[in-house]
Amino acid sequence: MFASKRLSKELSKLHDKLPPGISLICADDLKEWLMDIRVIDTNPLYQDEVYRLKFVFSQSYPIEAPEVVFVKDDEHPIPWHPHIYSNGIICLDLLDRQGWSPVHNVESVCVSLQSMLTSNTKKERPPGDENFVKYNKQRPRDISFVFHDNQV
């Protein structure tokens, strides 16, 4: 109930206007949305690529953070980043329970991820990526990430 009103509000705003490099792909219901993001500047790591984000909202959104992951298909790779696992799971404090605030929204999350990519120079995966991708069964929201790196 909380979520649907706020999400319909966000949706009509997104239909109206979006920041450059961010587009709304699918929001057929108020549970799961797809957004595309593109890095605007000339960062060679992300040239000519478009990344697809999946947002999953709980009934308590925005009191609870949405679950946000990159999804991979033929046209959309998972962006290189030392905080993005190759299965699309993102380690970002604002998406974590401790870092989320209900004043964030879909647009602000997209903008944060866009700028997280823009400022990155490392073509790297997080340490332990291979094992994490192989063995992790937890949903992104249940993983307790340790945020130790403020550099990227």
Place this chain on the structure above:
Amino acid sequence: MKVTIKEWNAVAAWRWDMPDDDVCGICRNPYDSTCSKCKFPGDECPLLLGECNHSFHMHCIFSWLRQESSQEKCPMCRQPFKSKSQDAPALESQPRGQDTTATPV
């Protein structure tokens, strides 16, 4: 000429004493409107001003502060959220944000 008023209807409008176009950061509804759960604006769905000068619908900010992960911080500035109004009951004594009588700003 003598005019006799047989009937008249008074109409009044009210609004919270807040900036015109501002919305509650949590539900994104205007302050003069209600939180996502209430139907009627006004005393039933008041605003709460924090010591940090950020305000929200009382029901919205209580939903947030009840979450353990909020650490009782303001969603805007992450300072500990304390009600600025002296008459407002202490947060700990709020039974789930219901039946409370915080003073509107």
